[in-house]
Amino acid sequence: MLILGISAFYHDSAAAIVRDGEIVAAAQEERFTRVKHDSAFPENAVRYCLAAAGATGSEVDHVVFYEKPFLKFERLLETYLAFAPKGFESFRKAMPLWIGEKIFQRDIIAKALKAVDLDLAKDEKLLFSEHHFSHAASAFYPSPFERAVVLTMDGVGEWTTTSVARGDGSNLSIFKEIHFPHSLGLLYSALTYYTGFKVNSGEYKVMGLAPYGEPKFAKLMLDELIDVKADGSFRLNLDYFDYCTALKMTNDRFDELFGAPARKPEERLDQRHMDLAASVQAVTEEVVLRLTRALAAETGEKNLCLAGGVALNCVANGKVLRDGSFDNIFVQPAAGDAGGALGAALAAYHHQKQQPRHVTPGKDGMKGSYLGPSYDQAEIEKRLGSVGAEYAVLDDDALIEATVEALVAGQAVGWHQGRMEFGPRALGGRSILGDPRSPTMQKALNLKVKFRESFRPFAPSVLRERVAEWFELDCDSPYMLLVANVRPEHCRTMSADEQALFGIDKLNVPRSDIPAVTHVDYSARVQTVHADTNPRYHRLLTRFEAATGCPVLINTSFNVRGEPIVSTPEDAFRCFMGSDIEFLAVGNCVLRKNEQDPALALDYKNAFELD
CATH class of the missing domain: 3.90.870.20 (Carbamoyltransferase, C-terminal domain)
Known part of the structure; x- marks a missing residue:
């Protein structure tokens, strides 16, 4: 069975192809178009994956999109209604795009597939996975574990921002979720924005900046921005954030809390920015450690799989490993949205089509993540x-x-x-x-x-x-x-x-x-x-x-x-x-x-x- 997975239309579009559960190829569209974090339909990556598999569209059994567009549209619409009339202007500007890209996304995907190969676009071939299930599948199915807890954390998918699943053989089931607007990924992105870096690309800069500072604002963040429970579940104080209703992450109240407006891009970094980076990093680590400790105690499992953009926080990952609540950790190397393409294909094969999974203990199925083009x-x-x-x-x-x-x-x-x-x-x-x-x-x-x-x-x-x-x-x-x-x-x-x-x-x-x-x-x-x-x-x-x-x-x-x-x-x-x-x-x-x-x-x- 040959399955093509696709992620697109937000950032880091990608394609991946899986044959009988084995990963054959995967690549991000940006590598072909030379546009950083390219969000366009991954036409070039799809063509590459077909070529790597030596297949035509007629030989592909299913094409799987990494999330469910209508659920995302539902979240966007319900969020506006919950906050109305605040944010009407951003809603008015975004509505035509939402209608075009969310409600009719199935037609958009089919049209894009036809441009590659008519046989890819047959209606009966097209499947959809949920965003966080795609993340979870990308982490668990290639992992070297027969059983594991699977934790996914990112900004937001359709509604989910954090999910916990159990993986056992070919079975994968989500049993806990935290929903938008409460998001550890969006908290980190808010501080990325506030310290003058680009959201969805500059988060790793904040992580790299953190060791230069002291977590002087961590207590303030825990007191005012995020309420974290003993088990790691959390809620954000939305009085400080504008991402629900506007086109920016934080607001004037956030500026007042931290004593200054957001740093402008390329402006000189000072000690305060370093301390802010250290603080949000410390808060993130605290949340992740509370989550992983509680999950280990609740499930008794010894193996942990991680995916979603927050799983690219390698400092937090290292602390989870050293904490010892889990004996073994596997992190999906393409943990962000690009990896959703791979997760969608694996989810279709193992979960939707209920095909068996073969595990090699001690060796994951990612082939070193060397899955892109090569040249003789x-x-x-x-x-x-x-x-x-x-x-x-x-x-x-x-x-x-x-x-x-x-x-x-x-x-x-x-x-x-x-x-x-x-x-x-x-x-x-x-x-x-x-x-x-x-x-x-x-x-x-x-x-x-x-x-x-x-x-x-x-x-x-x-x-x-x-x-x-x-x-x-x-x-x-x-x-x-x-x-x-x-x-x-x-x-x-x-x-x-x-x-x-x-x-x-x-x-x-x-x-x-x-x-x-x-x-x-x-x-x-x-x-x-x-x-x-x-x-x-x-x-x-x-x-x-x-x-x-x-x-x-x-x-x-x-x-x-x-x-x-x-x-x-x-x-x-x-x-x-x-x-x-x-x-x-x-x-x-x-x-x-x-x-x-x-x-x-x-x-x-x-x-x-x-x-």
Whole structure:
């Protein structure tokens, strides 16, 4: 049975295809259109998934949309009626769009499918899943667990903002929900907006900013913004928020509570903004820990699966793991709405069609999340030649050796290998790499390569076999979704004077043997690299360790700020020529910046809308 899943029309549109319960391919539309968080129908991703499956539309048994549009329209309408007449103007402006996109979305989807393949659009093929059930399915069905509690948390689906399900074999059933407008995701997004970042894209910046601050506002938030019960259930005080009735997240009363208006985008960050970030992060962790502790006690289950946008909060995930209420945790790598496409396909296969599920203990079904397009060597050479690239073709050994030499020399390395990752993280398929031992690499990569805010931390990739020797973590973390501290023997204690520095100034103080991936609180967002899912990247790390004694590399996504992660070899070459990346490996092709035609240089610093 071949099932195509689709998410679209909000943000991070995607498609995924599943054959007899096995994930064949998945990709976000933004990687093809080069529009960050593209919400359009994922026509390109659908075409890719069909090609990866070697299938035509006639061979697809079902197409599944990740949520139920009419339920979402019902929520929008009932919310307006509950708050009327407040917000009439925003309601008046939005109503034509709601009618077009929600009530008639089935027709819109069918028309878009016809543009790809007429046989995809047959009425009997089209199914719908509920938003949070899609999230839950995306986490449980690929997990390595026969049984688990499944917790999903995001902004909002149709009505649900938080759900709890039980998974057992092929069975998955939701038994608890929290409904809009009470949402942990929207609380975090409100503080994202208030601290001057973009909602639905800047939340991870708030998480990265939090360690520079102190949670001085956490008590105020718990007293005024959110009422959290012992079991983690919660309600928001809607007097402070405008997302129900207006086109902004917070209101004047919110400004009064925190003593100032919202920070403007790109305005200078001060200590107060860092303290606000630390505070909302602390509140989020408190809610999540109360939820997980209560669920473990109530169900007696030992395994936890997580999905939804809040599950991308890898700091909270790390604290849940260390808390020990659950023995094992699996987080869907595409935890946001893109993963809903995959969840919808898996939900249709296992839940709606009641097909059996096969679990491999200790090994998830995501294939390392390397589910996107790949290119063979001949095609890589043809594509690079078409854009005027100068390259040398090396055998496997020479490629690894040349890349390690570039890394040891302190160069920023573009690494475009194998299948593209599904989800927001680069995992060694479309990555920029660097030497984590360098005290200047973090700042250089942020300012000269990524063109992004200097406070943003970088993640370490580490050989799975070595993770416990370098980090306070001894389990798989292949998807960069768990934060752990660098082990004390690799850390350097900061002096009192260094501790007293203004938040961001602490960045320039080496804190460990791998300063470029050690955040100011000695934490790191760890990715374990496995020989079975990414043998070439594993081999690179192994050779880097042999050369330096360090089994760790900086791994950040291959893009600049505001740009989707690169997909094709041409994308990689353009980013290489538009930034200070000095060395590029695409398949077995090696490119050095000083050997390229200077006329091909690009101004990438201003090429994309800031995220």
